[in-house]
Amino acid sequence: MSYVAIKGGTDAINASKRLFEKRIQPEKQLPEKDLLTTLPHSCDRIIAEGALYSDALAVKALLRSGGDLLEAAFYLRAHRSTCRRAGIAKEINSDDIRITRRISSAFKDIDGGQILGPSCDYIIRLFQVQSSDGGKISDIAKTSVIRAPSALNNLRDRDMVLLLENTEGEAVDVSRQFPLPPYPRSALMQVMSRGETGSMLAFAYTSMRGYGDVHPTIGDLRTGMAAISFTHPFTDGKVKIGEIRTTFCETVGSFQRDPKDGKLRLSNGFGFCLGHNETRAISMSILDLAIHNQGYSMGGADIAANPEIIINHIDGIESMGFTNHFKLPHYVTFQADLHVLDKARSSCSD
Amino acid sequence: MIKRVFAFIDEDAKKEIRRNLLKAVAIPGYIVPFSSREMPVARGWGTGGLQISLSLLQEDDCIKVTDQGCDGSVNAVNIRDFITSVSGVKATVNTRDATIIQTRHRIPEHPLTEDQILVFQVPYPEVLTMVEPDMAKQKQIHADSDYSKLWVLLYEDTSQYGDSRISNRYPVEINSHYMMDPSPIPKYDIARLNNSPALQLFGAGREKRLYAIPPYTRVTPLKFNDRPFIVEDFKGKSCKRCGAEGIFLDEIHTTGSVHYFCSDTEFCDNKLKEAKDAIER
Amino acid sequence: MNENQNAINKRHGDIERLNRINFRPILQAISRPGSLHSIEFHDNSGILATAMLLLYPSIYFYSNIDISWDLIAAVTGASQGGSNTADYLFCREPCLKEIEVAKTGDTENPEKASTLLIEVNNFSSGVDVQLSGPGIKNMKQCTLPISKELITARAEKNKSFPMGIDLFFLSSKKEIMGLPRTTKVEIL
Known part of the structure; x- marks a missing residue:
């Protein structure tokens, strides 16, 4: 019987790390630039959940983690903690982005058109190679810069869409100060925009499947390049510092009386993420709809409509960490449990 | 970079x-x-x-x-x-x-x-997590210093099991x-x-x-005045490695027997070292 | 440009070093009310050193001391506010009015209260008091380097725990003393 066996020990830990490295075979890994171009959706998910827009670091993280996307996002989050915030960029208007794909399921015809762009939505998931139809991608699709207003703007012009009151003034940044309940919408939106894709999907799915009343219609779903601008520190002018890949989604929910003036209007929800990930953006817009338009939902107490549940359970870095912490030794606490059980058993048998 | x-x-x-x-x-x-x-x-x-x-x-x-x-x-x-x-x-x-x-x-x-x-x-x-999961309500309870929910839990446990079920x-x-x-x-x-x-x-x-x-x-x-606070009991037990008593011990269960060792390994090592030094002196 | 950047980095590094040197005594000071702890100055000033340590973006501060606070705001990213909104108040006596209006937080959020850092000449003259409360083994007798009026005003602010204000005193001899809201002060 060895006392040391139940303790970890530095050597064992180091050996475990070496074994992991051996398993992912760094010497055989693909060049970083190829990974970015051939696995763009992996990188986009890492960027979104890691809440740090860096292709270079996303690819490094993907390699380090052996392809585990949540682990990879974790690398980015950890790196964020060492970075000082340089400033706050100007807000982005989704109408202004350079569109790569944009659809609306609410309207057949929309200003700017339905632009399918690159998507795997229409691919039949068969392993056998399907021969390309030999068709050409038009020059317009390859070169033109497309911008279009939201497909919901027509409804807005006709005063049919509810506008939530902005009671916040300045948006919260949860990475600087995590708010207490009642949670400001900006905080919830930020937590959701960096939430774990699968968790977002599952929570949103509860709402759309029956535990809620949200069967939304996608008003405008778009991916594209958004310009990031800063105020120049010396000239005070607006300067563009670069472009980022983004996904936006506006969904339309049911109508009800607007508390402001008693008129009937449509509710809507908004979703956004870094990179191209439509499932995330749609899920987020449904959660936003459920949480912030509770009057429009059958069950305000449902999971997806509960801001306390969403804000505290949707972050993958947190839920993964805590789930895995159960692997840490708990023998002191478990032994204490057994002592209490012993006492209770003898007390109950008296 | x-x-x-x-x-x-x-x-x-x-x-x-x-x-x-x-x-x-x-x-x-x-x-x-x-x-x-x-x-x-x-x-x-x-x-x-x-x-x-x-x-x-x-x-x-x-x-x-x-x-x-x-x-x-x-x-x-x-x-x-x-x-x-x-x-x-x-x-x-x-x-x-x-x-x-x-x-x-x-x-x-x-x-x-x-x-x-x-x-x-x-x-x-x-x-308060064990009696109230909602953060807004938790804050209110602390603000009011109204810990009745914890006292009720303690009371229920005491009446059913003789003591609180909270082990740690x-x-x-x-x-x-x-x-x-x-x-x-x-x-x-x-x-x-x-x-x-x-x-x-x-x-x-x-x-x-x-x-x-x-x-x-x-x-x-958290304890009723007329009830003692009972901690883990290692009376009559000592560390198999260094012999220490009166401290928190790990229980190691092997087939048919239980052995006890210091939970604090540094304390255990030091005690052994002191004993060894004393012999050498 | 590069040289400039290096100089800036070095200055940042120096301030970060100063901050970590000064945090421990200030933490000990608030943990052990009435005891003296040594700090290092910044530009010959304890107030400046603590300002560098405590101020960052999203923090509001106020001061009745005439130094170039605009520069400190620019360096730390903190904003200047009124004595009734500031998180930190850097003061010299008289500062009775400042104490009276300083934030005490509310019962749910008692941390949203003000901390006053008061510059004093020394810790040898002042009001002899007996302190008790968390951080003090039994009782402690010491000299508080402030006026009786200020001690009374502080007691008034701190009468309903957990709301209240926390104080630090900084002397020209590079010493700091803390007086959290929990400390009972009895004038001898």
Whole structure:
């Protein structure tokens, strides 16, 4: 019987790390630039959940983690903690982005058109190679810069869409100060925009499947390049510092009386993420709809409509960490449990 | 591209943690929200304690990291290596030599001094989680100092099982005001929180909360006046390795028998060494 | 440009070092009310050193001391506010009015209270008091380097715990003393 066996020990830990490295075979890994171009959706998910827009670091993280996307996002989050915030960029208007794909399921015809762009939505998931139809991608699709207003703007012009009151003034940044309940919408939106894709999907799915009343219609779903601008520190002018890949989604929910003036209007929800990930953006817009338009939902107490549940359970870095912490030794606490059980058993048998 | 920062976290984040630590000490037992940066170790693995340690560190510190009483435990090793690699400070397993001690689930056996700071890793900072999950309501309960739900739980347990079923994370009252979660230390360690010469800080990274017990502060377990606070009992048992008695022991179950060893391995090693030195003298 | 950047980085590094040196005594000061702890100055000033340590973006501060606070705001990213909104008040006596209007937080959020850092000449003259409360082993006798009026005003602010204000005193001899809201002060 060895006392040391139940303790970890530095050597064992180091050996475990070496074994992991051996398993992912760094010497055989693909060049970083190829990974970015051939696995763009992996990188986009890492960027979104890691809440740090860096292709270079996303690819490094993907390699380090052996392809585990949540682990990879974790690398980015950890790196964020060492970075000082340089400033706050100007807000982005989704109408202004350079569109790569944009659809609306609410309207057949929309200003700017339905632009399918690159998507795997229409691919039949068969392993056998399907021969390309030999068709050409038009020059317009390859070169033109497309911008279009939201497909919901027509409804807005006709005063049919509810506008939530902005009671916040300045948006919260949860990475600087995590708010207490009642949670400001900006905080919830930020937590959701960096939430774990699968968790977002599952929570949103509860709402759309029956535990809620949200069967939304996608008003405008778009991916594209958004310009990031800063105020120049010396000239005070607006300067563009670069472009980022983004996904936006506006969904339309049911109508009800607007508390402001008693008129009937449509509710809507908004979703956004870094990179191209439509499932995330749609899920987020449904959660936003459920949480912030509770009057429009059958069950305000449902999971997806509960801001306390969403804000505290949707972050993958947190839920993964805590789930895995159960692997840490708990023998002191478990032994204490057994002592209490012993006492209770003898007390109950008296 | 990647600039090295002393003790990993950027300066503004350290400032926020430091500000909240000062508040935590000024309001003993009150849980202060903080923004809680992500660490390169996973949430739930001591990131709250780690952020506190990193915000405290200066060049001439000597850090000890221990997990369930053992400095050789996987996570303790990892955290200690990380801290020393980003700060260059000395590390020790010896409780007496440490200026900062980061711990999970135990308080070292060797008595602490005024020159030391004990940093606890905390999974659930909120003592009320077991009776009230809603954060807004929890805040209200603390504001009203109305801990009746905890008392009811204690009463129900006592009437059904003879005592509270809470084996660790036993609720404590700080300076006759706030009820506080002392982190998952065993009941044996609860009494040792009371009137400690060392400053005791608590960090919950995932839950984004930190709190403190200043030195020389009254800490009492939640208990009815006419009921004794019963801690883990090791009467008549001693460490099989060093022979120590009257301390917290690990129970090792093997086929047909139970063996006892010091939970605090540094304490055990020191006792053995002292015995060996005495023989050599 | 590069040289400039290096100089800036070095200055940042120096301030970060100063901050970590000064945090421990200030933490000990608030943990052990009435005891003296040594700090290091910044530009010959304890107030400046603590301002560097405590101020960051999203923090509001106020001061009745005439130094170039605009520069400190620019360096730390903190904003100047009124004595009734500031998180930190850097003061010299008289500062009775400042104490009276300083934030005490509310019962749910007692941490949203002000901390006053008061610059004093020394710790040898002042009001002899007996302190008790968390951080103090039994009782402690010491001299508080402020007026009786200020001590009374402080007691008034701190009468309903957990709400209250926390104080620090900074002397020209590079010493700091803390007085959290929990400390009972009895004038001898």
